[in-house]
Amino acid sequence: MNSKRFDAAKLEKLNNPERLRLISPEYIWSRLNVKSARVLVDIGAGTGFFSIPFLGFCPGGRLYACDASETMLKWIRERVCPFHPDIIPVLTQGTSIPLESGIADLVYMINVHHEQDEPIALLKESLRLLRPGGKIFISDWRKGAVDGGPPEEERVSPQEVAHQLIEAGFVNISVDSGLVKNFLVFAEKPLS
Numbered sequence: 001m002n003s004k005r006f007d008a009a010k011l012e013k014l015n016n017p018e019r020l021r022l023i024s025p026e027y028i029w030s031r032l033n034v035k036s037a038r039v040l041v042d043i044g045a046g047t048g049f050f051s052i053p054f055l056g057f058c059p060g061g062r063l064y065a066c067d068a069s070e071t072m073l074k075w076i077r078e079r080v081c082p083f084h085p086d087i088i089p090v091l092t093q094g095t096s097i098p099l100e101s102g103i104a105d106l107v108y109m110i111n112v113h114h115e116q117d118e119p120i121a122l123l124k125e126s127l128r129l130l131r132p133g134g135k136i137f138i139s140d141w142r143k144g145a146v147d148g149g150p151p152e153e154e155r156v157s158p159q160e161v162a163h164q165l166i167e168a169g170f171v172n173i174s175v176d177s178g179l180v181k182n183f184l185v186f187a188e189k190p191l192s
Helices: 009-013 018-022 027-033 052-057 071-081 117-127 160-168
Strands: 039-043 060-067 087-090 104-110 129-143 171-176 184-186
Touching: 027 052, 027 129, 027 184, 039 052, 039 117, 039 184, 052 060, 052 087, 060 071, 104 117, 104 184, 117 129, 117 160, 160 171, 160 184
Parallel strands: 039 060, 039 104, 060 087, 104 129
Antiparallel strands: 129 184, 171 184
C-alpha cells in the first residue's frame, strides 16, 4: 500500500466544512472557464465532499466519484448517493480508472496528486478520459509554511505538476495561487 495515501480510518476529517472555505469550489469554477459540463470525474473523491458542489455547477450532469478505497466508496454509496443519485462511485486500481475514453468534460483532483507514485501515468489516464478540449484541474497543498496536510517532503510544486501535465500530453497549462493553502493547476486536452 502507498504510505502517502490518506488513511480511510480518518475519513470524517474530509468532511470538515472549513475545507470548502480553504478550497472554494466557487473560486475554482470561476477560473475554469467551462461553458457547460455534463460529465465530471473526481479522482480521489474520498467521501464525495467536493463531488457534491462541483456537480451542482452542472445541472442534469453526472459525476464519477473515483477512489481506490472501498471504505470511501461505501461512505459515498450510503451517505451521498441517496441524496445525489447522479454521483456514481467508481473503484480504481492504481492508475487505472474503469471508465470509457473521451466521456468527461472535466477531470479533477483535490489534495491527492502528492500521494501518487506514478503521477504521469495517472495524468495520461485522465487525458484518456477527457473529450477533446476537456479540462483538468489539480489542487494540492503548497510547499512552505502551510499548516496541516502532508509532510513537506511529500508535497509537490505547481511547476512540477505543470511539467507532468505537459509530459502527459496536456496543453494550455496555467497556475493559480488564489487559494489559502493550496495551489491550482489547470490544463486542457488538445482538440486533435
